[in-house]
Amino acid sequence: MSRLVSVLTSTGAVGRVLSSPQKNKRFITAAVSNSGISAFSSQQQQHTKMSTKCLQLENINPHFITMEYAVRGPLVIRAGEIEKELAQGVKKPFNEVIRANIGDCHAMGQKPITILRQVLAICVEPELLNSPLFPEDAKKRALTVLKGCQGSSVGSYTDSAGIEPVRRQVADFITKRDGFEADWQNIVLTAGATTGIKGILSMLKCELGGKKSGIMIPIPQYPLYSATIEEFGMTQVGYYLNESKNWGLDVSELKRSLTEAKKTCNPRALCIINPGNPTGQVLTHENIVEVIKFAHDEKLLLLADEVYQDNIYDKNSKFHSFKKVAMELGAPYNSMELISFMSTSKGYLGECGIRGGYMEIINMDPKVKAMLLKSISAALCPTTAGQVAVSVLVNPPQKGEPSYEQYLSERTHVLSSLKERAELVYKTFNSFEGFKCNPVQGAMYAFPQITIPPKAIEAAKKDGKTPDAFYAFELLESSGICIVPGSGFGQQPGTYHFRTTILPQTDKLKIMLEKFQKFHAAFMDKYK
Template sequence: MRPKIELGSRFPSMSPIKMMGRLGRMLSMHSEGLVTTVPGLTAQASTIRKTKHNLTMDNMNPNLIKLQYAVRGPIVARSLALKKELLKGVEKPFKTVINANLGDAQAMGQEPITFFRQVLSCVIYPELIKSGNCPDDVKQRARQLLAGCGGKAGSYTQSFGVEMFRRHVAEYIAQRDGYPSNWENVVLTQGASPGIKYCLQLFCKQVDGKDAGVLIPIPQYPLYSAALAEYGLGPVGYYLDEDKNWGIDVSELERAFHEGSKTHAVRALVVINPGNPTGQVLTEENMKRILKFAQRQGLFVLADEVYQHNVYAEDSKFSSFKKVLMDLGPPCSEMELASFMSVSKGYMGECGLRGGWMELVNMDPDVQANLYKTISASICPNTIGQCAIDMVARPPQPGEPSYDLWLQEKTDVLGSFKLRAKMIVEAFNKMGGFKCNEVQGAMYAFPRIELPPKAVEAARAENKPADLFYAFRLLEETGICIVPGSGFGQSPGTYHFRTTILPQPKLLQEMLNIFDVFHKKFTEQYS
């Protein structure tokens, strides 16, 4: 039945042509969601938009509604809006937005590694191999990569990555750990995140009438809580020990496991080393205790090791969970493990290329076959990301034309990270109301902040977590964008935030100075 439209009652003084024109514009705006009602339409017509969709919030996948991803949440959306306002000339108390929220090194001024970009340029445009002014080893590497890709960088590859690249990754892992690595257990992925999600999907099945649960660190990288929500898996949080530089206490793992087992079948353990957002580097002794716990409880271990190149503390070093697993011998060395690496972090910082790998250790062959079947449904990871991963696994060697420059650029990047890690910790620990643990590795600091009771009350009045309230005030008044600790999880009654160490030294010092002034003002306002 068509809605009844009474033109004369709403537009008594207009000609029919003008009336139809105006009504047409209103209907168009209504269909685009710009207005909720149209003058002159009955109630039935004004509800057309509400009832015409078969898929609504009431019948869509509820897991997606629960999903939250803090590092790209509302505060980040607001920072993007502020950037646009500044470009339009809107007056603000700051001249630029400082994005200390994302671990994107190149977005914060880091220059790409020359060798990587020269090789990739030749891969994408092979004419440069003939005519370009690149070193001979660059041209030779580009030829090899193209040969692995079947001669064209724009073609599909094997679903699990180019075999030659997978073999090189396996050789890299074997050299790193001192234990063999089977290339057929290496899968190239579109960044580390898809590999992590592929593995988590394997646990989407009830056991003894309980949904599966996964132990994740608190604080944690929000990919994990988001993926678990998406797949209907239960997040079982274990708290990192802030007083022991965010170490992992096995007694806390035991507590979390037994508490989580009341409601879920706890089947896997996530460890992030070096830590995100907390910046710790686990010792081998700590890792051995963690693995022995996982072996006792029959847990599959997912080791997020994407920051393995990012270690700064003098008394810290990176050890892979696979190495420590093998060092322990049976029965631990027979445990299931998946480890993950990415070209986005380290000294490379190639976030946009989306290259990563995962290595599967001791996985049931039938399970692995089904995992590979699932991966093959995504066709293949992008070719350029795979080429970048191959160069991480097989960088220039001594004596090759590109080696000296590559080594210098890598050393400079990691040396600058080390300097900035120290800068940020020292600065926050000098500010009143902050406590910041040493950034031993990765790209972030996770300072603890004391907020005045009146600030907590003001946040509650706005129905916001207190640290989110603080972060929004910081953004609106200074242009500094951080991620509140509530987006990562934190011990009850504490407040934190994550900030990257990625702003270049001059900008980082400026950011820290602005932060100090803001915090004093904020504290005085709510004292």
Template sequence: MYRLQSLAARSLIAGALDQCSPLTLTSFTGVRHKSQGPPVEKYGQMRFITAEAKVATERLNGKMRERTLTMETLNPQVKAVEYAVRGPIVIKAGEIERYMEEGGTKPFSEVIKANIGDAHAMGQQPITFLRQVVALCTFPELMDSPSFPEDVKWRARRILEGCGGHSLGSYSASPGVECIRKDIAAYIEQRDGVPADWENIYLTTGASDGIMTVLRLLVSGKDSSRTGVMIPIPQYPLYSAAISEMDAVQVNYYLDEDNCWALDINELHRAFQAAKQHCQPRVICIINPGNPTGQVQSKKCIEEVLHFAYEENLFVMSDEVYQDNVYAPDCQFHSFKKVLYEMGPEYFNSVELASFHSTSKGYTGECGFRGGYMEVINMDPEVKAQLVKLLSVRLCPPLAGQAAMDVIVNPPQPDEHSFKQFHQALGMQPDMLYCLRLLEETGICVVPGSGFGQKDGTYHFRKVTLNMHMSHYVVFLSQINKTAQKTKNDSSY
């Protein structure tokens, strides 16, 4: 019986809707609620009908209550935030894409997205070993499958043993899964030759989460005592956005474009002294290797920065997410922690430093896992407790991202089954492998450079075009380019 009454009530309101303007119809539709259970529907529907009619009448009479949240009442720090990487240009690009998908035309065939470092969105294939470990962690029933190597299964079991209920669907401790934190500490020790305490390492939701969290600890004061944050210009927009959101003071120091975007210590002194007139500079942010500039800081430059931070009592934040993306033969990545250690106990035991890494960059480009970590050294123990409190509010980073981070810092070892595939070692030099696959897939025959001798760590091939027809030469160049791109993006190579 209640359903008949409900249907009757709905037919009444439907009849009323037929007499309404589109605006009124929208008002009715926008506020309708679905009731739960027969008794509620019987009486609740009539109650909602009354509310709908009242809302519609008030809108038509111009008496609708004002919204609490408007652009006038919005947090002004939110309005000040800008993030160019995903800003208005990118939003417009999405609109153009949808327009073209619906049949619209533009003087180009597609939108090419070169705005963000999302390797997989641009076609990079995932690293097999990493995805296998995460897959087993996510779906342990696959442990019995012969398709997965034993070392992959061992890695997955070890990670799951560190998770509540042996499940990746559980919460971890707020700083992260303990065995993963220990693996990261071992990785840092191997990288730098410097001891690393796993209890100083915190898993984060990408490096961005760690950067934002540390900045929240540092920002305080008001007016001329407000925290000043020194950042490089050009910078990754996360920094300026975070500073605006936290109502801190942005202190720009400019990189030298004419000198390959090098960091000039004199510019740091200039920026610091100028900022002291209106704020209290407390932190210096370094992006090394640079983003978006790509410069790699020399050891001497890092020493100068750390000495500057020591003299001016600044907290150092070192964004090192591109540490595995150094390709120039005359450049070498030096972590700030390693250089600080080599400067001696006076510096290493006093300069406060937080360094950051991520799954999103490097050779994996696993942006979507949102994995990352930070290591803090020389942080006051009471402040560290506050850091843990902030992390606890977020519960924990995604466990799949933590698992991915573990694989990145702890790749297959030479005595493990997956090592050969991971390092693409098929019993031949990489240039031999490349030339063989070039021949098999394109019919182009060239000679590997290893047959002529070459510098260690470099690979070449030799081509002879003396007797090649122009039409063949065009095909040759095209196929060489395609194979090079495929080799770069395909993890099976």
């Protein structure tokens, strides 16, 4: 979208594009014709004729233009501008921007897990195997990875599906977690969960009977899904989570959504995010059983986004993998097609930039799986640093090993601190006038509903923004806090939300919430 903004600046249209995700999409989509993008104005037409650029808006994939990605949208662009202004000495009512818009753990102060960085360092510089500064179990883990690499170097290409010893470690991890055997040949290592998810969605891009493929995703949802579905020219089939039941998943709503979608597309897959992003809920075992039976009966490929499986804070909640529940159910559910995703970016590792992840492909037709692996091979291989991170994630130090006590202490600290912050955010937001926030049972986000006064809604309309975006921009300009409007994730019509992470370290989080409270009180007073 930033590329589009720069191009549209010359036309005077940038204000309209930035003002609102919904208006943005309607505005641009209206310019899309079968032959490409029509000129936005006579001025743009003249600009096009004069341009010497090979690539212009009217001759690129139109889905690149209509695609949106809220967590890195206009608010984040403005946050970056404010940071530069602060660095240049521009006076603001705050001295820093608090980026609560994205789940970037280390950027918000989380410390790396020592054993991971040790193994990674040895893999990058094998001479450290001779250093007394590194524990023997870190060296052993590094050697396992290096022996799986061509030339014993992480600088070499790996198999497209990843280093075999690491894939075997993933299979062992899943087997121990679920109590059902996992086949290492069904494991594909990925550059974060994102590349795996996009790879599977790309495979589903297929018109049948003149209808596009439809992908069922939760509303609210993580914008990766809506953006990718739009980029691939498929149809988004949203189903609403039940906010009144702590963002629970009602099968009746799945049926309603599916029935409606069949009028215009071919629903092919059902995506579940558990624990939830942006909603922070953890599905119950009973709920998962219902979803599995629904997906089986409707012949839908089940996509289980389980990247937050370590992030469970509620004492009454427990993570259940979709694979485990499907296997427990027995025939016919244990033979249904299911793909699950995991990442090193979340949980207690928080290694977002290293880009490690995996997917387990269950019960896929061997011929289709061969085509998927062929597609994956075109990208050569996932980053080897990410594969090292996956290795440590699924094969952490065990009791009796030199690194165990430190690892356990660091892991426990991260997760207990996140639990504390989840409770703090939940209680604080519910003390605000017009706020209603469900408990953060898991993951690392809160998605509170806010009541926005009519006067503020009118002001938002005049400013060309959705009410929640208007609120978020005023928050950013007044306090330096960057959040994401609920409209970027989807929400029930007539309701307004926003997503914030719980990632700022406790001291900074308390400061953030105090600033938030002062802003909100002033906002309500201003627009009451």
